[in-house]
Amino acid sequence: MIRPFGLSDILLIAEAIRWTLALSAIAFAGGAIGGLAIALARTADARWLRTLAMLFIRLFQGTPLLMQLFLAFFGMNILGLAINPWLAASLALTLHASAFLGEIWRGSIEAVPSGQREAATALGLRYYDRMTSVILPQAARISVAPTVGFLVQLIKGTSLASIIGFTELTRTGQIVNNATFAPFAVFGTVAAFYFLLCWPLSLMARRMETRFARATTR
Structure with a gap:
């Protein structure tokens, strides 16, 4: 039975924000660890490390996130690994x-003036000391x-997790829409919550870019 869209539905959608944020936090934290490893491998002296890191980046940047979600969920279950x-x-x-993140941070490492690396090497610093004390900061x-x-982009990308049944912001909106059949109101509300999550971060990123550009021109 179809019911009207009301305040209780808005509150239900709002509660789902926590799952969107939790998934984003886990993915970002795990991605930060993996991204640092990828960035260091991409800038390593060993050619085989650079090649492996490059193949990893091309694989995951060259395929849709939706396909990666399908493979992680359905692929694992087909292989007998319940997930x-x-x-x-x-x-x-x-x-x-x-x-x-690995590619972003690889670019950032390579953006550090080469003279910094050469000076650290001339001082006799080992690779670990060069990276932790000079390059990475x-x-x-x-x-x-x-x-x-x-x-x-990662927060918005979590919406695709609804396709495999993960109940986050978008999936909750779909459930509410199935009960109310008010797609404009429901998904307009979902979009508004995504905007409230992402707009402050987008504004922060633009301000940081402007501040960094001013600092480099001084």
């Missing part, structure tokens, strides 16, 4: 984030704005 939508979405989004400053920008 629920929460774990499948976390795995797929973590790998996806690792590829993109400068690269981190460069990477802040694009990293925040990617986080916005």
